[in-house]
Amino acid sequence: MATVKVRAAASASFLLHWTRFKELKVLEKEKQDHVYFEVVRQAKRLHQQQTVWEVEEEPAASRGEEETPAP
Numbered sequence: 001m002a003t004v005k006v007r008a009a010a011s012a013s014f015l016l017h018w019t020r021f022k023e024l025k026v027l028e029k030e031k032q033d034h035v036y037f038e039v040v041r042q043a044k045r046l047h048q049q050q051t052v053w054e055v056e057e058e059p060a061a062s063r064g065e066e067e068t069p070a071p
Contacts, residue, residue: 014042 021035 011046014039014046017042 017035017039021039
């Protein structure tokens with residue numbers, strides 16, 4: 001449940017920065033560059049988080065490991 005909330009928050013943050021970047025055509029080049037780099041940073045962070053979540057959520061059986069009950 002917490003994973004879904006974190007994903008939504010990260011996605012919302014990325015979309016906010018992406019929207020700001022798309023609206024920056026009238027601003028000077030320096031500000032456009034700053035927001036672009038922030039969008040790229042957010043995208044990389046979101047991708048890394050999703051990769052970690054996929055690994056954490058993957059059941060042991062699908063990784064080829066056997067789940068052994070504790071004695």
